[in-house]
Amino acid sequence: MSSTKHAQNADVFQQNKEKATWHDNALWFVREKRDRISKTLPEWEELRALGEKIKLHSVSHLASYLEQFAANAEANGVIVHWAKDAEEHNAIATEILQKHNAKKVVKSKSMLTEECDLNHYLEAKGIEIIESDLGERILQLNGTAPSHIVLPAIHMKREEVGELFSEKLNTEKGNSDPTYLTRAARVSLRNDFLTADAAMTGVNFGIAATGEIVICTNEGNADMGTSLAKLHIASMGLEKLIPDYESLSVLTRLLARSATGQPTTTYTSHFRKPVEGGEFHIILVDNGRSDILSNEEHIKSLNCIRCGACMNTCPVYRRSGGYSYTYFIPGPIGINLGMLKDPVKHSENLSACSLCYSCNNVCPVKIDLADQIYKWRQDLDSLGKANSSKKLISTGMQFLFTHPALFRTSLKFSSLAKYAPRSLTFGLKEWEDGRSLPPFAKESFTEMWKKGKVKKK
Amino acid sequence: MKVGLFVPCYVNAVYPEVALASYKLLTHFGVDVDYPVDQTCCGQPMANAGFEGKALPLAKQFNDLFEEFDYIVAPSGSCAGFVKDTYPRLMEKEGCTSKVSGKVYDLCEFLYDILKVDKLPGKFPHKVSLHNSCHGLRELKLGSASELNIKPYSKVKALLNLVEGVKVVEPIRVDECCGFGGMFSIEEPAISIRMGNDRVNGHSDTEAEYITGADSSCLMHMGGIVDKNKMPIKMIHVVEILAAGL
Numbered sequence: 001m002s003s004t005k006h007a008q009n010a011d012v013f014q015q016n017k018e019k020a021t022w023h024d025n026a027l028w029f030v031r032e033k034r035d036r037i038s039k040t041l042p043e044w045e046e047l048r049a050l051g052e053k054i055k056l057h058s059v060s061h062l063a064s065y066l067e068q069f070a071a072n073a074e075a076n077g078v079i080v081h082w083a084k085d086a087e088e089h090n091a092i093a094t095e096i097l098q099k100h101n102a103k104k105v106v107k108s109k110s111m112l113t114e115e116c117d118l119n120h121y122l123e124a125k126g127i128e129i130i131e132s133d134l135g136e137r138i139l140q141l142n143g144t145a146p147s148h149i150v151l152p153a154i155h156m157k158r159e160e161v162g163e164l165f166s167e168k169l170n171t172e173k174g175n176s177d178p179t180y181l182t183r184a185a186r187v188s189l190r191n192d193f194l195t196a197d198a199a200m201t202g203v204n205f206g207i208a209a210t211g212e213i214v215i216c217t218n219e220g221n222a223d224m225g226t227s228l229a230k231l232h233i234a235s236m237g238l239e240k241l242i243p244d245y246e247s248l249s250v251l252t253r254l255l256a257r258s259a260t261g262q263p264t265t266t267y268t269s270h271f272r273k274p275v276e277g278g279e280f281h282i283i284l285v286d287n288g289r290s291d292i293l294s295n296e297e298h299i300k301s302l303n304c305i306r307c308g309a310c311m312n313t314c315p316v317y318r319r320s321g322g323y324s325y326t327y328f329i330p331g332p333i334g335i336n337l338g339m340l341k342d343p344v345k346h347s348e349n350l351s352a353c354s355l356c357y358s359c360n361n362v363c364p365v366k367i368d369l370a371d372q373i374y375k376w377r378q379d380l381d382s383l384g385k386a387n388s389s390k391k392l393i394s395t396g397m398q399f400l401f402t403h404p405a406l407f408r409t410s411l412k413f414s415s416l417a418k419y420a421p422r423s424l425t426f427g428l429k430e431w432e433d434g435r436s437l438p439p440f441a442k443e444s445f446t447e448m449w450k451k452g453k454v455k456k457k
Numbered sequence: 458m459k460v461g462l463f464v465p466c467y468v469n470a471v472y473p474e475v476a477l478a479s480y481k482l483l484t485h486f487g488v489d490v491d492y493p494v495d496q497t498c499c500g501q502p503m504a505n506a507g508f509e510g511k512a513l514p515l516a517k518q519f520n521d522l523f524e525e526f527d528y529i530v531a532p533s534g535s536c537a538g539f540v541k542d543t544y545p546r547l548m549e550k551e552g553c554t555s556k557v558s559g560k561v562y563d564l565c566e567f568l569y570d571i572l573k574v575d576k577l578p579g580k581f582p583h584k585v586s587l588h589n590s591c592h593g594l595r596e597l598k599l600g601s602a603s604e605l606n607i608k609p610y611s612k613v614k615a616l617l618n619l620v621e622g623v624k625v626v627e628p629i630r631v632d633e634c635c636g637f638g639g640m641f642s643i644e645e646p647a648i649s650i651r652m653g654n655d656r657v658n659g660h661s662d663t664e665a666e667y668i669t670g671a672d673s674s675c676l677m678h679m680g681g682i683v684d685k686n687k688m689p690i691k692m693i694h695v696v697e698i699l700a701a702g703l
C-alpha cells in the first residue's frame with residue numbers, strides 16, 4: 001500500500017528508536033501534569049463546557065464583537081488594522097516598521113506570525129527579527145520551524161541545544177546544562193531587547209468589552225520587549241476575540257493547566273494603551289478564518305486556544321514528532337486546520353489518527369477533533385485523494401459483506417487455511433511486518449450455529 | 458426479552474469461542490438469544506477508512522436483520538459503538554431511520570446496565586491485565602477515561618471482580634490506544650506497530666498471565682504482536698473469563 005507522507009515521515013522518525021522513545025515520554029510527562037492539575041479542580045469538566053460555550057458564542061457573534069473591540073481599542077489610543085490574509089498582514093507590519101525606521105524587531109511567540117511566514121518576509125525587506133521566546137530562539141538559531149505549538153523545540157535534546165549554542169552563542173563546548181544554556185540565551189537576548197526598535201507579539205485573548213489584549217507567557221519576554229521599545233505591533237487572529245473579563249477568567253484557568261499543567265502562566269499581561277510617547281498597533285487577521293465560520297461541520301475548530309494538549313495526548317503525534325505532518329501546526333488540531341487551509345495539499349496527514357478520541361477528552365474547549373478527522377476522511381474520495389488500495393479493500397469488503405452467502409462460504413473455505421481471510425485481516429505486508437496474522441478458527445461461529453453446536457436443546 | 462447476538466465479522470472467523478462464551482453467558486441469565494445467520498459486518502472498517510458510502514448498504518442490511526429484537530448485543534465495544542453512534546447519521550443521509558442504534562450494547566455494558574449482573578458462577582484463578590479499549594471507554598463510556606475529571610468507575614472491572622480468584626491489574630498509561638484503528642494499522646504501520654509494542658510491554662510489565670479486554674479487535678492486534686515477539690503473555694476476551702465454568 002502506497003503510504004501517506006505522514007506515514008513515511010513517521011517511519012523515518014521511528015528509525016531512531018531511542019530518540020522516539022524519549023520524545024514520547026517527554027510529551028507524556030506533560031500530559032500527566034495536565035491530568036494531575038486538572039483533577040485538583042472539582043469544577044474542571046464544567047469549566048471545559050463553559051470554555052466551549054464561550055468560544056462558540058464568540059465566533060458566532062464575531063462581527064459585533066469585532067466592531068466593539070475595534071471601537072474600544074481605538075478609544076484607548078490603539079491603531080487597529082484589518083488584514084484579509086497573510087500577505088496583507090505582513091505588508092501592514094512592514095509598513096508600520098518602515099514608517100518608524102525600525103531595523104530590528106524583537107518578537108514574542110506567535111503561531112499567527114508563523115502562519116504568515118512573517119520572519120522571512122521581514123528579513124527580505126532588510127528588517128532583522130529576533131524571536132524572544134527561548135524555544136523559538138533556539139529554532140531561529142537552528143534555522144528550523146517549531147515542531148509543537150507550545151513547546152516549539154521539544155524535539156531537540158539539550159545536547160543538541162548545547163552544540164548549537166556553542167556554535168552560535170559561544171558557550172562552552174560540551175556543556176549542555178539547561179540552566180547554563182538558558183542563561184547564555186538570556187544574556188544574548190538582553191542585548192537584543194535593549195537594542196530593538198520595535199516589539200511584536202501574538203495575542204492569546206482579545207477582550208471586546210475593553211479593547212485590550214492579553215498575552216500569556218512564562219518567560220516575560222512579551223513584557224520585556226514591549227516595555228523597552230516604543231512601538232508595539234500585536235498580530236491577532238479574528239478567533240482570539242472573547243466578550244469580556246468573565247469569559248477571560250474561564251479561559252485563563254483552562255489554558256495553562258491544559259498546556260503545561262501549571263495553574264497559570266508566570267505572566268498574564270494585559271495591554272490596553274500605547275506606552276508614553278509610543279504607538280500600539282493591533283493587526284486583526286482573517287486569513288481564511290471567516291470561511292471556517294460558514295463551515296458547519298468544522299466551525300468548532302475556531303474554538304482552539306492553542307494550548308497544545310491534543311498534541312501531548314495524541315499517541316501518534318508523540319511517536320512521530322511535529323515534522324511528520326505537512327502543515328505547520330501538527331497533531332490533531334493541525335490535521336484539521338491543514339484540511340481547512342488546503343485539503344488537497346494536506347490530506348496526507350489524515351492517516352495520522354487511530355481514532356482513539358483522547359484528544360476530544362483533553363481539549364479545554366471541547367473541540368470534537370477526532371470526529372472532524374473522521375469527517376474529513378469521508379471527503380477524500382471526492383477530492384481524488386483516496387488511497388487506491390484502501391478503496392479497493394473497502395470495495396471488496398462491501399461486496400463480500402453484502403452477500404451473506406458468499407461471506408459464509410468464504411468463512412468456510414478460509415477455515416481450511418491456517419489464517420484468516422485477506423478480506424478480514426488485510427493480509428498485507430504492512431500488517432505482517434510487526435504482527436503475526438491471527439490464526440483462523442477451525443470452524444466459524446456461523447458454521448457452529450448452523451450445525452446446531454451452539455444452541456442448547 | 459429477545460436478544461439478537463451480533464458477532465462482528467472477524468470474531469466470527471477468528472474468535473468463535475468469544476461468540477460462544479457470549480451466547481452461554483446470556484442464556485445463563487435466562488435471556489432468549491437468537492443469532493441471525495445472514496449477518497456479516499457492521500461497516501466500520503470502510504467508514505473509518507473514509508468510505509462511509511460503502512458502509513451504508515451494510516447498515517441497511519444490519520438494520521433489517523436486527524430490527525425485530527429488543528436488544529442487540531455484541532462482544533466488541535467498537536462495533537457496537539459504530540452501530541450506536543454512526544448509523545443514525547449515515548442512514549439519515551439516505552432518508553432511512555436506524556431502528557437498531559438505540560438498542561445495541563456491548564456485552565459487558567448489557568450485563569452491567571440491563572441485566573445488572575451481581576453474581577457469576579465461575580472461577581478464574583489468574584492475574585489478568587485489563588486493556589481499556591478506546592471506543593469502549595470514550596464512546597460507550599464503559600469506564601472513566603483517564604483524561605476526564607469524573608468519578609472513576611469501570612463496568613468491565615466490576616464484572617471481572619465477580620469471578621472468583623481473578624486478580625485484575627492495569628498497565629501504566631492505563632488507557633492508551635493499542636494502535637489498531639482498522640485501516641490505520643496498515644496505513645501507518647510504523648506508528649501502529651510501535652503503539653502496539655508499547656501497549657503489550659505495558660501489560661507484560663504487570664507480570665500478568667493474560668491480557669484481557671472487551672474489544673476483540675484490540676486483542677487481535679496485541680495478540681499479533683505478542684505472537685510475533687514470542688512473548689509468554691496470553692490473550693483472553695473478558696467474556697471468556699466471565700463465562701468460566703459455563
Ligand code: SF4
Binds near residue numbers: 258308363364365
Ligand atoms: S484543539 Fe483544543 S487541545 Fe488542541 S491546541 Fe486547540 S484548544 Fe488545545
